[in-house]
Amino acid sequence: MPPRDRAAPDIVVEKLRKEYRVAKREPGFAAAFRALFRRRYETVVAVDDISFEIAAGERVGFLGPNGAGKTTTLKMLAGLLHPTSGTCTVSGFTPREREVRFLESVTLVLGQKQQLLWDLPPVDTFELNRAIYQVPQKDFEARVSELTTLLDLGDLVKKPTRELSLGERMKCELVASLIHAPRVLFLDEPTIGLDVTMQATVREFVRTYNERHAATLVLTSHYMDDVLALCPRILVIDKGALSYDGSVEELVQKVRPDKRITARFATNVERVDLERFGTIVTHEPTRAVVSVPQDELASRAQAMLASLPIRDFEVVSAPLEEVLAELFARTRAARSSAPAGTGEPAP
Amino acid sequence: MFRIGFHEAMAYRAELFVWMLTTTMPLVMLPLWLAVSETGPVGGYDAERFIAYFLVAFVIRQLTAVWASYTMHFEIVHGTLAMRLMRPVHPFWAYAIESLSAIPLRLVIALPVSILVLVITAGHHLVGELPTALLGLVAIVGAWSIAFFANVAIGAIALFTTSSLKLVDAWLAGYFVMSGYLVPLALFPPSVRAVPYWLPWRYQLGFPVELWTGALSREQVLTQLASQWCWVAILACLAALVWNRGLARFSAVSG
Numbered sequence: 046m047p048p049r050d051r052a053a054p055d056i057v058v059e060k061l062r063k064e065y066r067v068a069k070r071e072p073g074f075a076a077a078f079r080a081l082f083r084r085r086y087e088t089v090v091a092v093d094d095i096s097f098e099i100a101a102g103e104r105v106g107f108l109g110p111n112g113a114g115k116t117t118t119l120k121m122l123a124g125l126l127h128p129t130s131g132t133c134t135v136s137g138f139t140p141r142e143r144e145v146r147f148l149e150s151v152t153l154v155l156g157q158k159q160q161l162l163w164d165l166p167p168v169d170t171f172e173l174n175r176a177i178y179q180v181p182q183k184d185f186e187a188r189v190s191e192l193t194t195l196l197d198l199g200d201l202v203k204k205p206t207r208e209l210s211l212g213e214r215m216k217c218e219l220v221a222s223l224i225h226a227p228r229v230l231f232l233d234e235p236t237i238g239l240d241v242t243m244q245a246t247v248r249e250f251v252r253t254y255n256e257r258h259a260a261t262l263v264l265t266s267h268y269m270d271d272v273l274a275l276c277p278r279i280l281v282i283d284k285g286a287l288s289y290d291g292s293v294e295e296l297v298q299k300v301r302p303d304k305r306i307t308a309r310f311a312t313n314v315e316r317v318d319l320e321r322f323g324t325i326v327t328h329e330p331t332r333a334v335v336s337v338p339q340d341e342l343a344s345r346a347q348a349m350l351a352s353l354p355i356r357d358f359e360v361v362s363a364p365l366e367e368v369l370a371e372l373f374a375r376t377r378a379a380r381s382s383a384p385a386g387t388g389e390p391a392p
Numbered sequence: 393m394f395r396i397g398f399h400e401a402m403a404y405r406a407e408l409f410v411w412m413l414t415t416t417m418p419l420v421m422l423p424l425w426l427a428v429s430e431t432g433p434v435g436g437y438d439a440e441r442f443i444a445y446f447l448v449a450f451v452i453r454q455l456t457a458v459w460a461s462y463t464m465h466f467e468i469v470h471g472t473l474a475m476r477l478m479r480p481v482h483p484f485w486a487y488a489i490e491s492l493s494a495i496p497l498r499l500v501i502a503l504p505v506s507i508l509v510l511v512i513t514a515g516h517h518l519v520g521e522l523p524t525a526l527l528g529l530v531a532i533v534g535a536w537s538i539a540f541f542a543n544v545a546i547g548a549i550a551l552f553t554t555s556s557l558k559l560v561d562a563w564l565a566g567y568f569v570m571s572g573y574l575v576p577l578a579l580f581p582p583s584v585r586a587v588p589y590w591l592p593w594r595y596q597l598g599f600p601v602e603l604w605t606g607a608l609s610r611e612q613v614l615t616q617l618a619s620q621w622c623w624v625a626i627l628a629c630l631a632a633l634v635w636n637r638g639l640a641r642f643s644a645v646s647g
Contacts, residue, residue, distance in 0.1 A: 125478070127640060148480035151478075152478070153474070153478045158470070158471055158475055159475070160476075173393065174479075177481050178479075178480065
């Protein structure tokens with residue numbers, strides 16, 4: 046394959062929309078009986094005319110609450126779902142056409158679904174994928190060796206899948222998904238259910254793979270740490286609409302620019318003694334978190350250090366969860382007051 | 393892919409063995425019909441011919457077993473079909489290979505039974521001419537194809553409704569009655585004897601069994617082979633139609 050132009054867009058999405066028609070009925074026997082003869086349907090908009098571009102080799106994270114449209118978007122990009130309207134291209138291919146060359150250039154990892162053969166060792170799934178993707182034996186061996194070393198799998202790949210732990214299975218899933226050296230990785234909740242150590246291992250692996258192979262990475266995760274650690278750019282989706290596209294830092298700056306001062310005290314400090322420094326987020330006698338305007342951070346911090354019995358002092362940004370909750374609230378408020386059809390990103 | 397499929401069949405060998413036990417109905421029916429034929433041939437079938445018929449039926453059943461509808465139902469309901477769809481191989485091929493790769497293991501049982509037929513009947517009731525035997529092989533491929541495409545068509549219905557396995561039961565009910573699995577079709581009452589000729593099940597079992605037991609003339613073989621492959625074509629089109637329509641509305645039932 047030719048080398049990739051990292052500046053060129055690898056994924057182009059324009060006005061992508063997905064609607065579902067779902068049956069609806071009231072509770073109760075009478076409604077169930079009526080529904081036998083006359084079913085009522087309603088249209089649910091899962092993805093609402095979103096547009097964005099992702100460059101080759103970029104790492105992008107989808108964030109949003111449950112049912113926001115993240116996985117639906119990912120599945121449309123992977124060619125599993127057909128858009129109701131709009132277009133998307135991945136590496137120049139139209140996913141819904143499911144051309145062989147497209148399928149050979151992408152991979153999809155679903156944290157809650159597996160491709161490993163349950164009663165056979167993962168090596169057999171690797172071998173199956175080698176045959177399906179027609180990977181030359183030499184390349185296959187080199188790739189398996191590289192990936193299993195990165196994930197520290199050792200002889201685990203020779204044990205039946207059913208005997209592996211959830212984390213071990215996910216590691217093997219990743220190897221199986223990358224046997225054909227895909228250029229675009231779609232990862233849907235790859236760390237779901239994993240313990241903290243395993244999450245960190247998977248994150249590090251994905252980052253290393255992206256850097257070594259210049260693969261484009263699109264990730265959805267409920268774990269903010271996944272996104273923060275892996276994705277310099279995030280796309281925030283809520284109720285199917287794109288409400289933010291940019292870096293995490295810019296998002297925090299726009300939505301919650303205030304800084305948080307976490308202070309531990311040598312002796313008890315009353316709440317009233319803290320109120321003049323900013324908005325109190327939490328307060329205990331020997332510990333408090335105070336939110337202060339960013340442009341007054343230096344002066345207020347100095348004042349706190351000068352007047353309070355500070356033992357420990359830390360300045361951080363607002364947690365991403367809070368920033369997103371604020372963003373969702375603003376977006377929904379803006380959408381409810383705006384005329385229909387003006388779905389621009391909020392901040 | 394065959395090799396991995398064979399490994400899978402080996403991994404599920406206990407399950408496969410149990411499943412094979414459920415396909416031994418011809419061996420159960422055999423003593424019943426032998427008892428009936430003690431007083432004289434029934435509908436042209438004497439004891440030796442019954443033995444040949446039901447043992448060959450058992451072998452054909454082993455060679456044409458397909459369970460793709462169960463696999464498809466599971467994958468569609470649990471959403472793991474998505475993983476299969478991401479591979480650059482049409483799922484039909486994958487399902488076909490998964491079914492075919494279990495045949496070597498099935499032959500471990502089917503082959504001794506075939507030899508038993510030869511020994512018991514001294515080959516009297518088995519096809520003796522090479523051209524007819526070759527047509528017999530084509531008939532077995534046709535029988536497997538009918539089973540496969542019917543399975544895939546029914547399995548693909550799970551893309552529309554989660555009750556597709558009920559249709560498998562309905563298909564099997566038709567198969568048990570109309571294929572010659574329990575009763576040779578020649579023993580059907582004259583008034584309904586023609587009905588199975590218009591249905592697919594006869595071509596899935598009864599036709600290849602009758603061909604291999606030498607019950608058909610060359611002309612009958614050729615005519616019924618044409619009918620069998622018409623059913624293959626009809627079911628293949630049906631499977632493709634249901635699959636393509638279903639896939640277009642596929643929305644990963646379990647998310």
